[in-house]
Amino acid sequence: NAGVTQTPKFRILKIGQSMTLQCTQDMNHNYMYWYRQDPGMGLKLIYYSVGAGITDKGEVPNGYNVSRSTTEDFPLRLELAAPSQTSVYFCASSSLAGEQYFGPGTRLTVT
Amino acid sequence: KNEVEQSPQNLTAQEGEFITINCSYSVGISALHWLQQHPGGGIVSLFMLSSGKKKHGRLIATINIQEKHSSLHITASHPRDSAVYICAVRSSGNTPLVFGKGTRLSVIA
Numbered sequence: 001n002a003g004v005t006q007t008p009k010f011r012i013l014k015i016g017q018s019m020t021l022q023c024t025q026d027m028n029h030n031y032m033y034w035y036r037q038d039p040g041m042g043l044k045l046i047y048y049s050v051g052a053g054i055t056d057k058g059e060v061p062n063g064y065n066v067s068r069s070t071t072e073d074f075p076l077r078l079e080l081a082a083p084s085q086t087s088v089y090f091c092a093s094s095s096l097a098g099e100q101y102f103g104p105g106t107r108l109t110v111t
Numbered sequence: 112k113n114e115v116e117q118s119p120q121n122l123t124a125q126e127g128e129f130i131t132i133n134c135s136y137s138v139g140i141s142a143l144h145w146l147q148q149h150p151g152g153g154i155v156s157l158f159m160l161s162s163g164k165k166k167h168g169r170l171i172a173t174i175n176i177q178e179k180h181s182s183l184h185i186t187a188s189h190p191r192d193s194a195v196y197i198c199a200v201r202s203s204g205n206t207p208l209v210f211g212k213g214t215r216l217s218v219i220a
Contacts, residue, residue, distance in 0.1 A: 033207065042115070042197070042210035050205065058207060090154060096205055097142060102154040 002026050006091050006103035013081040013110045021076040021106050023091030029101075031094045032074040034058075034066065036087040037105075043090065049074055081110045113138045115211040117198050123217045130185040132214045134198030137179065141204060145172050145183050146197040148213070154197070157183070188218045 004025045013019055025032065030051045035043040045058030049068040063085060065077040074093075078085060091103040114137040124130050134143070145157040158165050158172040160181075165172050169188075174181040185192055195215050199208040 031205070040212065042212040043199075044210075045207050048207055088152060092154075097201065099156040099159050100144070100146075100208065101156070105152045105154075107152075 004091055004093055004101050004103035006089075006106050008106060009104065010107050011109070013078075013108065015081060015083065015110060017081050018077070018079050019081070021078070021089055021091070021108075023074045023076065023103060024072050025074075025091075025093040025101070026072065027093060027095075027101065028071060029093035029095050029098075030071065031096065032068065033092045033094075033100070034064070034074070034076045035090045035092065036060065036085075037090060038087050046076065046089075078108075083110050086110045113140065113200050113202055113209045115198055115200055115209055117196075117211040117214050119214060120212070121215045121217075123219065124188050126189060126218055126220045128188050128218075130188050130192075130216065130218075132183045132196050132198075132216070134181045134183070134211055135179060136198075136200045136209075138202060139176075139179070140200045140202055142201045143174055143181050144199040144201070144208060145181075146199060148195040148197060150194070157196075185216075190218045190220050193217050 007022045033048045034046040044060045047066040049055045089106045092100045094100045142161045148154045169186045171184040195213040197213045198211040
C-alpha cells in the first residue's frame with residue numbers, strides 16, 4: 001500500500017500565484033486532514049474532512065480552500081499566495097478516532 | 112480548547128541513556144498520540160493510548176488520566192532515535208487532534 005501520498009514535494013511560488021497541493025490515500029479512511037508546520041511551532045490544522053462531500057475549517061483556514069469529491073483525494077488550494085503561507089504542509093488520514101497516517105509533506109516557499 | 116505542553120523542548124543524551132519526554136494537557140481527552148518526526152520531515156505514529164501503558168520495543172508510553180499527563184520513555188537510546196517527538200490529544204470521539212510543539216531529541220554516540 002502507498003498509504004498517504006502528496007505532490008509536489010517542493011514548490012516555490014511568487015506572491016499572488018495560486019496552486020493546488022494534492023493528497024491521496026489508499027486506506028479507505030473517511031477522515032482526512034491538512035496541517036501546516038512552521039519552524040518551532042506545533043502542527044496547525046487548516047481543514048479537515050469526515051467523508052466525501054464534507055469539509056470543515058480547522059484552526060488556520062484563511063487563504064486556503066479544500067474539496068473532497070472522493071474518499072481517496074483531498075486537495076488543498078492556495079489562492080493568491082502570501083509570504084505568510086511559507087511552511088511545510090502535511091496531509092493525513094485516519095479511521096474514526098484511529099491513528100493518523102501522514103504524507104511525506106510539501107515544502108512551500110512564497111517569495 | 113485543549114492546551115498541550117511538552118517538556119523538555121530540547122534534549123541531548125549519550126547513547127545508552129534512559130530518556131523521558133513529558134506531555135501535559137489541560138482538558139479531559141479520549142485519546143493521546145505520540146508521533147515521531149525524523150530530520151527531513153516524515154511523521155510516524157508511535158502510540159495511541161487512552162489509559163495505562165503501551166510498549167513497542169525500546170519505547171514505552173504511559174498516561175495518567177487523573178493528572179492529565181503522559182510520558183514517553185526510550186530505553187537504551189541510540190543515535191537513530193534522534194528525532195522530534197510530538198504529543199497530540201483528541202478531546203472526544205472524532206474531534207481533530209491538538210498538537211504540542213514537540214521535543215527535539217539528539218542522541219550522541
